[in-house]
Amino acid sequence: MKRIAIMGSGNGSNFEAIVKYFSGKPDFAVDITCLSDNVNAYIIERAKNLGIKYKYLPFEQNGKYFAVNNFDLIVLAGYMRILPDDVLNLGKFINIHPSLLPSFKGKDAIYRAFEAGVKVSGVTIHYVTSDIDGGKIIAQYPVLIGNLMHFDEFENEIHAVEHKLYPIVIEKLLKDEVFDFTDLVGSCSGNCSGGCAECH
Numbered sequence: 598m599k600r601i602a603i604m605g606s607g608n609g610s611n612f613e614a615i616v617k618y619f620s621g622k623p624d625f626a627v628d629i630t631c632l633s634d635n636v637n638a639y640i641i642e643r644a645k646n647l648g649i650k651y652k653y654l655p656f657e658q659n660g661k662y663f664a665v666n667n668f669d670l671i672v673l674a675g676y677m678r679i680l681p682d683d684v685l686n687l688g689k690f691i692n693i694h695p696s697l698l699p700s701f702k703g704k705d706a707i708y709r710a711f712e713a714g715v716k717v718s719g720v721t722i723h724y725v726t727s728d729i730d731g732g733k734i735i736a737q738y739p740v741l742i743g744n745l746m747h748f749d750e751f752e753n754e755i756h757a758v759e760h761k762l763y764p765i766v767i768e769k770l771l772k773d774e775v776f777d778f779t780d781l782v783g784s785c786s787g788n789c790s791g792g793c794a795e796c797h
């Protein structure tokens with residue numbers, strides 16, 4: 598059985614999407630642990646409701662924790678701290694970011710992309726380095742921004758793509774499978790604004 602840790606500091610919607618995706622795959626068992634550096638984070642409520650084991654893990658204790666707890670993959674999902682190299686060396690860490698990196702690194706990326714007037718943004722999944730949102734890119738998926746699109750609509754589309762993309766990419770990495778863009782867009786989420794391969 599594969600073991601993953603999902604680290605988040607806040608809402609936890611990606612965490613929930615990942616848990617639900619793997620609970621629908623009884624032929625591929627994944628043991629999930631939720632870790633949060635914020636004792637009041639909603640991600641912890643979600644873990645309780647979903648029956649997933651969880652732990653409050655203060656930032657300063659990451660090194661000690663990952664030195665003795667081994668995971669096949671450590672998945673950052675809204676984790677709001679920069680992990681130092683001595684922690685990153687203890688596992689394989691990936692992150693999701695709500696823009697097409699290397700554009701719009703850092704906080705409030707969805708809002709900043711929208712305000713800049715870009716016509717294509719999207720979602721990136723990448724390896725984590727101590728360079729914020731700067732590690733090697735694993736997967737990306739576009740979201741088109743029409744001139745009549747309202748910010749809320751754009752933001753919802755970004756999150757819908759995140760929730761669809763992240764679980765698939767995690768599965769591919771855990772299975773050590775080579776994958777291509779077309780493997781990620783097998784069935785349209787209905788939220789792609791016509792940008793996905795199926796809707797073109």
Ligand code: GAR
Pocket residue numbers: 605607608609610611612674675676693694695703704705706730759
């Ligand atoms: C997600 O949109 C994720 O891409 C973003 O935080 C949100 C967490 O939402 N991460 C970053 O901006 C990383 N630089 P969630 O807690 O509901 O999964």
